Amino acid sequence: MPLSSIPATTLTVLALGLLTFLIKQFVFPLYKRCAAIGHIAGPPCDNIWTGEEAWPQSSTLAHLHTGNWHQLFHKNAWQFKKSIQETYGGVLKINALFGADRPSYETNAYHLLRSRLSFGYGLVGTTGAKHLKQRRLMAPYFASKYLRTLLPVFYPFAYELCDDIEKKIKKYDGVINMHRMMSIAALEYVGTGLGYRFDGLNESKPNEYNDAAKALNPLTFKLSTYRAFLPYWVQLGPAWFRKRLVDWVPWPDLHRVKAVIYRMDDIAQDILQTRKQAFADGESYGRDILSAIMRYNDEAEDDEKIDKDEIISHITTTLFAGHETTAGVLSRIIHQLSLHHDAQERLREEVTKAREAKGDLEFEDLLELPYLDAICKETLRVYPPVDQLYRTSVKPTVIPILYPIQSTDGKELREIAIEPGTDTIVSIVGYNRNKSVWGADAEEWIPERWLEPLRTSVLQAKLPAVFSHMMTFTLGERACIGYKFAEMEMKLILSVLLSRFRFSIDPKNEIFWNMGGSITPIVKDSGQIEPTLPIRVSVLPKATA
Numbered sequence: 001m002p003l004s005s006i007p008a009t010t011l012t013v014l015a016l017g018l019l020t021f022l023i024k025q026f027v028f029p030l031y032k033r034c035a036a037i038g039h040i041a042g043p044p045c046d047n048i049w050t051g052e053e054a055w056p057q058s059s060t061l062a063h064l065h066t067g068n069w070h071q072l073f074h075k076n077a078w079q080f081k082k083s084i085q086e087t088y089g090g091v092l093k094i095n096a097l098f099g100a101d102r103p104s105y106e107t108n109a110y111h112l113l114r115s116r117l118s119f120g121y122g123l124v125g126t127t128g129a130k131h132l133k134q135r136r137l138m139a140p141y142f143a144s145k146y147l148r149t150l151l152p153v154f155y156p157f158a159y160e161l162c163d164d165i166e167k168k169i170k171k172y173d174g175v176i177n178m179h180r181m182m183s184i185a186a187l188e189y190v191g192t193g194l195g196y197r198f199d200g201l202n203e204s205k206p207n208e209y210n211d212a213a214k215a216l217n218p219l220t221f222k223l224s225t226y227r228a229f230l231p232y233w234v235q236l237g238p239a240w241f242r243k244r245l246v247d248w249v250p251w252p253d254l255h256r257v258k259a260v261i262y263r264m265d266d267i268a269q270d271i272l273q274t275r276k277q278a279f280a281d282g283e284s285y286g287r288d289i290l291s292a293i294m295r296y297n298d299e300a301e302d303d304e305k306i307d308k309d310e311i312i313s314h315i316t317t318t319l320f321a322g323h324e325t326t327a328g329v330l331s332r333i334i335h336q337l338s339l340h341h342d343a344q345e346r347l348r349e350e351v352t353k354a355r356e357a358k359g360d361l362e363f364e365d366l367l368e369l370p371y372l373d374a375i376c377k378e379t380l381r382v383y384p385p386v387d388q389l390y391r392t393s394v395k396p397t398v399i400p401i402l403y404p405i406q407s408t409d410g411k412e413l414r415e416i417a418i419e420p421g422t423d424t425i426v427s428i429v430g431y432n433r434n435k436s437v438w439g440a441d442a443e444e445w446i447p448e449r450w451l452e453p454l455r456t457s458v459l460q461a462k463l464p465a466v467f468s469h470m471m472t473f474t475l476g477e478r479a480c481i482g483y484k485f486a487e488m489e490m491k492l493i494l495s496v497l498l499s500r501f502r503f504s505i506d507p508k509n510e511i512f513w514n515m516g517g518s519i520t521p522i523v524k525d526s527g528q529i530e531p532t533l534p535i536r537v538s539v540l541p542k543a544t545a
């Protein structure tokens with residue numbers, strides 16, 4: 001029936017009906033959410049379309065629906081985040097965020113969709129009961145009892161790494177890309193957690209996973225401004241159709257993201273195939289995550305079994321979550337030690353003494369070396385590799401504020417009531433460097449602060465963090481499951497590296513740390529996207545002898 005033949009009254013009624021539906025469904029809830037936080041002060045909106053920066057120098061600890069995406073998702077957002085926090089105060093949502101028994105918050109919808117599109121329904125892509133079930137299955141493989149059994153595999157690799165660095169010192173005239181070396185190590189170790197060896201130091205083998213994983217964060221970060229469209233995008237028909245659409249859209253960055261995700265997926269398929277073949281050939285299940293999944297599937301009822309897609313998601317999620325993060329922190333520590341030779345010497349003295357007395361250090365000895373512990377903690381505090389978290393309230397929630405802020409009409413606020421569906425960005429770096437909590441020198445890297453009793457304000461904040469009063473590995477049921485794994489791995493590598501090499505800055509390569517999903521080093525003003533950390537490395541005389 002042609003549109004012109006429909007009576008005008010019917011069309012008007014239909015149009016009004018549609019308008020009412022849209023207002024009720026979208027506009028009114030949005031208005032309610034915005035009205036609830038209308039009195040919270042914040043920076044003026046940025047123009048996300050033109051990329052004009054209304055506030056080139058700003059940031060906040062908790063950033064509520066203010067539309068400053070472009071400033072937040074910028075490789076040099078350091079100053080933006082610092083100055084917003086200084087201007088508006090630290091809105092400490094942390095206690096409310098994770099304090100309730102059942103979460104008042106869930107992972108933000110865009111973040112969840114981004115994770116699902118990249119890694120499927122693994123730990124970062126699921127919520128609620130399914131997420132809890134996955135965590136219960138995996139938790140034992142991240143506990144100290146299991147981790148200590150990995151040391152006999154981890155130490156030999158650390159020595160291979162040192163031999164490789166020594167070879168490279170000769171080849172590259174003493175300047176080594178230490179980020180690459182740390183990435184190779186972190187991938188090897190997280191692979192071990194899955195019962196798989198990448199053999200990353202073997203130069204005849206392509207290092208494809210490492211290359212793909214490095215490209216993913218900077219690429220998706222570049223597309224961050226458009227993340228608001230994801231919930232609509234995923235409704236545009238089945239996955240095969242959307243894949244076609246991506247190919248048709250003339251957008252090279254999107255094509256590159258797709259290629260990288262597909263490559264990572266292929267590698268995960270290879271890992272699963274290799275492991276399945278090994279089990280079929282008679283290898284017995286080991287003490288690793290993939291063995292745990294296979295063992296679970298052997299015993300589970302058919303409808304309870306973990307299907308192939310989910311297993312692939314567990315592989316890609318674990319590799320990605322545990323790889324660039326740890327490599328980033330190790331790189332940062334090496335950079336800091338290169339800048340602070342006194343700290344480097346003190347650390348070297350501690351680890352060499354301990355190793356001379358006991359050889360390869362056992363789990364407790366390694367974790368309890370005081371200065372090594374202080375160096376790791378201080379670096380994780382000041383330089384967390386993941387600097388912010390995304391959450392959405394799922395029910396009406398009141399957020400208590402530890403250090404009161406001022407509302408737009410000048411009132412002191414000690415709590416904020418927010419509506420369900422309010423997006424919240426929690427700044428990890430903002431909490432970790434908060435001067436009210438950590439003191440006036442909060443932004444400085446001072447490992448010695450961990451050798452003294454902690455400030456009362458740190459203890460009074462009562463942050464229920466999984467790791468040392470800081471937000472770096474977050475808190476609650478979505479906290480980093482691999483934090484002990486990361487701690488052990490970092491301390492082991494550092495203890496071995498420091499006994500063998502000296503690190504210093506290469507004056508020709510000034511380092512800049514890019515914010516880009518995870519924080520990674522590049523040579524300043526080089527225009528690089530791929531993380532690089534050129535450091536001058538020399539073999540210690542004793543080790544050479």
Ligand code: HEM
Pocket residue numbers: 123124135190193317318321322323325326329384385386389390472473474477478479480481482483485486
């Ligand atoms: C220094 C190293 C690391 C840092 C700073 C770090 C940090 C984080 C953070 C901030 C989250 C929460 C993300 C969010 O909720 O949006 C997270 C989650 C996660 N991390 Fe780590 N991580 C590190 C190392 C590791 C390692 C070594 C592994 C595994 C071997 C790992 C596995 C995971 C997994 C699976 C999750 C998702 C947990 C869940 O949603 O239940 N991480 N990590």
